[in-house]
Each structure stands twice: as C-alpha cells, then as structure tokens.
Amino acid sequence: MSIHSDARTPRLYGLMAEFDSPDALVAAARRTQEGGYRKFDAYTPFPIEELHEAIDAHRTAVPLLVLIGGIVGGLSGYGLEYWVSIVAYPLNIGGRPFHSWPAFIPITFEMTVLFAALTAVFGMLALNRLPEPYHPVFNAPRFALATRDRFFLCIESADAKFDTAATRRFLESLGPREVTDVEP
Amino acid sequence: MNDAAIPELSGLRRAALVVGTLGVVASLAGAWLDPAQFFRSYLVAFLYCAGLSIGCLAVLMVSHLTGGGWGVAIRRPLEAGAGVLPLVALLFVPLLFGLPSLYTWTQAATMAADEVVRSKQAYLNVPFFLVRAVVYFAAWLVMAFFLARWSRAQDRTGDPRYADLMRKLSGGGLVLLGFTATFASFDWVMSLDPKWFSTIFGLLFLGGQGLGAMAFAIAVAYLLSSRAEYARALKPTILNDLGNLMLAFVMIWAYLAFSQLLIIWAGNLPDEIPWYLRRISGGWNVIAIGLAVFYFAVPFLVLLSRGNKRRHRRLAAIATGILIVRAFDLFFLVAPEFSPERITAHWLDVATLAGAGGLWLTMFVRQLGTLPPLAPNDPDLAGALARKH
Structure with a gap:
C-alpha cells in the first residue's frame, strides 16, 4: 500500500493473493495460467502435486x-x-x-x-539464484503464513500482461481471502 | 474361459502354440539326431523359462511386501508367470537324461583325474543333485500355490486377512527364494565347470531373472493396456515406477556382473580365471561386448529418460529388447563351456527355446485368462486408480 504507487507506472514487485485451501490455490493458478499470465508463482506450506502442472513449471536444466x-x-x-x-x-x-x-x-x-x-x-x-538474502515476497504483510496454513499466489509486475488495477481485479475474481501489494 | 477372457492375448496365444509345437517337433528330431547338442541347447531354453517364472515369483513377493501402485499394475502378469512353475518343473525332467553329457562331474573318470573336483564329491553327486532339485521346486511350487490360492480368495471375498497372509509369506519366502535360486544356479549352471566358483554368481543369476520378469511383465501389460479397465492402472507415474524398477535391475545385473569380473580378474587364480578366458577368446568376446552394450549401456541410457519411461509403447519396446538379449546372456553362461575354442551356435539353440518358450507362453496366457484383469480387492488398487496422472 505504498503512497508512491499508481496504476500507470507500477513500482510494485507484484500482487499477492491469499487462499485458504490448496484446492482454491490450484484452481486459481489454473485460471491465472489460462488468463494469459506467465510470470507468477505459488507459495505453499507443503508440496502440492497438481500445482506443478497448474503453474506450468516447465522443465528445468x-x-x-x-x-x-x-x-x-x-x-x-x-x-x-x-x-x-x-x-x-x-x-x-x-x-x-x-x-x-x-x-x-x-x-x-x-x-x-x-x-x-x-x-x-x-x-x-x-x-534458483540461491542464496538470495532479499526477496520482495516477504514484504507481503501476511506472507509468513505461507509456512503454516495459508496458500499464496503472486503475479509479478514483470509480466507483460501486468496492470496494477486490472490484475488486482482479476485476482479478486478468483475468490481469495485478500489481495495485497508486494513492495519491490 | 481362457481364450474369451483376454481377446487381446488370443493372437499371442495362437502364435505361442504354433511356434511351441514347431519348436517341440524340431527339438525332438534334434534330440534323436544329436542328443549331446540337444541337451546343451535345451539347458539354455529351460533356464530361460525357469528364470521367467522364478523372477515373476520374486518380483510378486517384493510387491506384496512393499505395496504400491506399480505392484497393482503388473500383479496379474506376475501371478500368471509364477503360475507356470508346474510346467517349469515338468520341463526340468528331460534334463535328467542329459546329466552325463552336460556335467562332467557325473563321470567317475573326471572325478578320479582331478583332486579339486574329487573334494567336491560330497556336494556334486547325482543323488544329492536330484534331492536338491526336488527341494527347490517344492519350495517354489508351495510358495506360488499359496500366493495364488490367497490371491483368488482375496478376489472373491475381499477379506483383508489375505493381503496380510500374502505379505507374511513373501517376507520369509524371499529369503527362501534367495537361497534356493542361488543353489539352483550353482547346480545347474556353475557346476558345468566343476572347478570354477564365484560366490556372487547366485545373486547375479537371480538379478537376471528379476530383470527378465520385470521386462516380461511390462511387455504383457502393454498388450493388456488396450482394455480400458486395465489401462486405468497404467498411468504415466506408475509406468515411470515400472521403468525405474527395470532400470534398477539393469544396474544390479551390471554391478554384480562387473564385480564378479573385477574380483576374478584381480585375483588372477588358475581355478577361477579360465571361465573368463573361455569367454573372451575364440569369438565369444563378441557376445561379451554385446552384453555390455545391449544388456547394460543401451538400456541404462534409454531408461534414464522420463519420456521413455512414461510412454508405455516405448517402455514395452525397451522391455522386449531386454527379453531378447536375456537369451544371449544365458547362452553366454552355458555354451562356451562346450565349445571353448571358437564360438558356435546350433539350430537346436533356436528350436529348443521356441519349443520350451512356446509351451511356457501358452500356459502363461491360459493362467492369465482365469484371473480378472486387476485384482479387485488389492489394498493398493484404490490408491493406484485415484492417481491423477
């Protein structure tokens, strides 16, 4: 919620949506994928088998x-x-x-x-570019819950389709608990 | 009920019957023309068929012990393969007539001439050889009988007691199978050269049988997979597991085969080294190199790729290749003992394998036809079917 951010020049790292259940997250990830977003990631307390496919984690080197x-x-x-x-x-x-x-x-x-x-x-x-001492996702206020019982989906502003207002509306349409800005 | 039960396999059964009949007729003619050669060729054919059944029994018991979706997918081919053991026992009988021409330790002259062989007389004599063979077959038949009986009872009643019984039998049974198959390999193969010994040989032989059984089960599962109710259990992740198990057997075989070579090469002792010298001279080295390439290097490399393991057609093609090379593996263990100077092959090698293999396959398809395609009350069936991919 930075006072400097505005819809035209996104200075955010991305937008983070919080979900209550793994199923909701997998469904949201599928729809994000179908919605044309490519630079997004999901964060969960434990591995979810279907998520791998839903976020289209391509083959690694x-x-x-x-x-x-x-x-x-x-x-x-x-x-x-x-x-x-x-x-x-x-x-x-x-x-x-x-x-x-x-x-x-x-x-x-x-x-x-x-x-x-x-x-x-x-x-x-x-x-994985590790070790990485700083990562913007930890700026999301409730992100610590990703290691406990919440499921997060973050669409990054580097995505070609990213538009702060439109992407926020899109994420809110997926039925999250809340959507927050992620400071860079 | 047999032919109608699995229409996908009726072609295989017909082919097996025709090839088997032709092979038996040709083998009988060969046995009359050249008895010594017949027994040499027939030993390889017998070992091939026996190895499939014993390997199926071993892998089946492993799957009962560990559980898992891969076991559900190939349980029926494994059960049917172990169910052919009575025929394997019957196929052993012709070898009894060939003992004098196959095993030099049966002759008093060899015994008298060599002190090392004479000192093994307490073990290497015909009566004890026969008693041991009876013990091996009794152990395998009894284990296969009870596993089949409880499996059918489980299909009928769904009582969880039977899964428990099969698991308990498999625990001790694998130990028993390890010992019996080890000594069977000593008796039937290693004693062809009564002076030679290798303690790793039994495990190496058992590893080859496991590899053969795994490859055979994967190939049969491919033929069955055109049926929807069977294909449900053959999801890519399960095929991946099956491919990995086959890869594990390839690596076990290669590891043990190389260990045996390295130990004997490093020791360089006059009792041990001739076994390898016979196999790297006179043209036999072609088969030695062929086994290193087509029984290890090629299967190892192609089975590393997930794409090859997750597509059943490719996996079945690899399995079929392994089954073909397995015949050369056994040929390589037996044939150089009788023709150390130069490499030879006889038409009876093909005829006996066709005859014994055809009969084995015919009975296998018959056995498979009497069982429902997937064990309906297998405790792991629900888990295997619930997998998404």
Missing part, C-alpha cells in the same frame, strides 16, 4: 547439468588414472598391462556419481 557433470566426472576419473598409470608413473603390478581398465572402473564410477551429485546440488542452487 538440472537433469542436463547432472548428465554433463556425470560425464565430466567419469572422464576425469578415468583420465587421471590413465595419466598416472600410463604416462606419469607406470608401475608393473602383478605383470598386468599398464592400462588395466577393469581396475579403473570403480574410481570412474565413483567420480561419475560424485560429480553428478555435486552438480545436482550446486546447479539447483545456482538455477
């Missing part, structure tokens, strides 16, 4: 990153062993060839898993 991480890890593990055993410090072990690939596989496997797992964790954090 994490699986691809993990695949690349795994391949890089496997190649570097095998490459290190190859370099050590054949190039840098060849040792005759039990008369076996220097390039004894069966012995290299366990390390290659472990390095694949290690790199894939680390890429998954850090790739997810990077794609």
Whole structure:
C-alpha cells in the first residue's frame, strides 16, 4: 500500500493473493495460467502435486547439468588414472598391462556419481539464484503464513500482461481471502 | 474361459502354440539326431523359462511386501508367470537324461583325474543333485500355490486377512527364494565347470531373472493396456515406477556382473580365471561386448529418460529388447563351456527355446485368462486408480 504507487507506472514487485485451501490455490493458478499470465508463482506450506502442472513449471536444466557433470566426472576419473598409470608413473603390478581398465572402473564410477551429485546440488542452487538474502515476497504483510496454513499466489509486475488495477481485479475474481501489494 | 477372457492375448496365444509345437517337433528330431547338442541347447531354453517364472515369483513377493501402485499394475502378469512353475518343473525332467553329457562331474573318470573336483564329491553327486532339485521346486511350487490360492480368495471375498497372509509369506519366502535360486544356479549352471566358483554368481543369476520378469511383465501389460479397465492402472507415474524398477535391475545385473569380473580378474587364480578366458577368446568376446552394450549401456541410457519411461509403447519396446538379449546372456553362461575354442551356435539353440518358450507362453496366457484383469480387492488398487496422472 505504498503512497508512491499508481496504476500507470507500477513500482510494485507484484500482487499477492491469499487462499485458504490448496484446492482454491490450484484452481486459481489454473485460471491465472489460462488468463494469459506467465510470470507468477505459488507459495505453499507443503508440496502440492497438481500445482506443478497448474503453474506450468516447465522443465528445468538440472537433469542436463547432472548428465554433463556425470560425464565430466567419469572422464576425469578415468583420465587421471590413465595419466598416472600410463604416462606419469607406470608401475608393473602383478605383470598386468599398464592400462588395466577393469581396475579403473570403480574410481570412474565413483567420480561419475560424485560429480553428478555435486552438480545436482550446486546447479539447483545456482538455477534458483540461491542464496538470495532479499526477496520482495516477504514484504507481503501476511506472507509468513505461507509456512503454516495459508496458500499464496503472486503475479509479478514483470509480466507483460501486468496492470496494477486490472490484475488486482482479476485476482479478486478468483475468490481469495485478500489481495495485497508486494513492495519491490 | 481362457481364450474369451483376454481377446487381446488370443493372437499371442495362437502364435505361442504354433511356434511351441514347431519348436517341440524340431527339438525332438534334434534330440534323436544329436542328443549331446540337444541337451546343451535345451539347458539354455529351460533356464530361460525357469528364470521367467522364478523372477515373476520374486518380483510378486517384493510387491506384496512393499505395496504400491506399480505392484497393482503388473500383479496379474506376475501371478500368471509364477503360475507356470508346474510346467517349469515338468520341463526340468528331460534334463535328467542329459546329466552325463552336460556335467562332467557325473563321470567317475573326471572325478578320479582331478583332486579339486574329487573334494567336491560330497556336494556334486547325482543323488544329492536330484534331492536338491526336488527341494527347490517344492519350495517354489508351495510358495506360488499359496500366493495364488490367497490371491483368488482375496478376489472373491475381499477379506483383508489375505493381503496380510500374502505379505507374511513373501517376507520369509524371499529369503527362501534367495537361497534356493542361488543353489539352483550353482547346480545347474556353475557346476558345468566343476572347478570354477564365484560366490556372487547366485545373486547375479537371480538379478537376471528379476530383470527378465520385470521386462516380461511390462511387455504383457502393454498388450493388456488396450482394455480400458486395465489401462486405468497404467498411468504415466506408475509406468515411470515400472521403468525405474527395470532400470534398477539393469544396474544390479551390471554391478554384480562387473564385480564378479573385477574380483576374478584381480585375483588372477588358475581355478577361477579360465571361465573368463573361455569367454573372451575364440569369438565369444563378441557376445561379451554385446552384453555390455545391449544388456547394460543401451538400456541404462534409454531408461534414464522420463519420456521413455512414461510412454508405455516405448517402455514395452525397451522391455522386449531386454527379453531378447536375456537369451544371449544365458547362452553366454552355458555354451562356451562346450565349445571353448571358437564360438558356435546350433539350430537346436533356436528350436529348443521356441519349443520350451512356446509351451511356457501358452500356459502363461491360459493362467492369465482365469484371473480378472486387476485384482479387485488389492489394498493398493484404490490408491493406484485415484492417481491423477
């Protein structure tokens, strides 16, 4: 409720609607999606299976990153062993060839898993732009309830269709408990 | 009641009957022409069919223990597969006539010549071999019998007691199955080379059976899915679970197969290493590499993709591929023992597999036809049908 905001030049982060039940939120998210909004997000105390589809959370790049991480890890593990055993410090072990690939596989496997797992964790954090010390949604007055028993839907002002007055009317038509401004 | 019950499978049943009959006739002719080769080929065919039934029993017991929507979706194919065990016991009988030509430890001359083999005589002798086979089949048949009986009673009455009984039997039953299948693999396959041993072999064999059963159940479920009442349980998330389980079996098999190779390669002992030497020379290495590629690398990579797991047509195609490669897996365990110098294949390899496999499949479809498509009183059925996708 900033005194500086007006309908023509939105200086808000977005508009936040509060719902009482997961079903109401999922229905609202579906209608927001159908209403042509693309930059919006939902906040809930627990995961809701249908919500994923309702807000059309598209595929993320994490699986691809993990695949690349795994391949890089496997190649570097095998490459290190190859370099050590054949190039840098060849040792005759039990008369076996220097390039004894069966012995290299366990390390290659472990390095694949290690790199894939680390890429998954850090790739997810990077794609979510975490850690993020400040996020405007916490400016919504009752947003703390998103970790308890309320369900929130926020349409961001960065959306092409966003218009403070029209979007507020739209959100109010979804039957929320209340709609509030979110300061940037 | 059998043919009418599942019209989708009547084509499969007819094909199985025709191929099976032709295979049996050809196998009989081959048994008369070249008995030694017949038994070698027939051992692979028997192991293939036995593996499907034992694998179905194992996966069925796992699903009774864990519950879940994936179990509901393939419970009937698994039950019908385990229900073919009486035929598998019957298919074991011809092998008894081939023991002298299959297993060198049955001959007194081998026993006398080799001290290592002689020291195993307390285990490797024909009477004890037969007693053990009877024990294995008795254990499997009794478990399959009670699971089938309680399953039918559950269908009829809906009494929750039966789900509990099946779960309790499955807990101890899996332990029993683990031991019996391990020793069966030692007796029937590992003892082909009486000097060779690998403690991982039983689990490796059981993993292969589980993979075969999982692939078979997924392929059959695809044939059944044209029926609306059955397709209800085959939602994308459940197919995803089934695909992941198949992927898990692919990885278990590869993990155990590689562990066995690594341990024996690292030990490099004269009693153990010849088993691998036979399999990487004389052209057999083609099958060794083929298994690494088509039994592990390709299924592993294609099953990583969600898109391949969530579309039943693709998943069934992958499963069918695995079922084909499984025949090569068993062939690779048996055939090099008889022709270590160079790779050979015989028309009887195909004929015996067609004969035994055709008979197995015919009885499988018959069994499946006697059961309603989804277990109507399965405690997990409601949950599986309530899934939105």
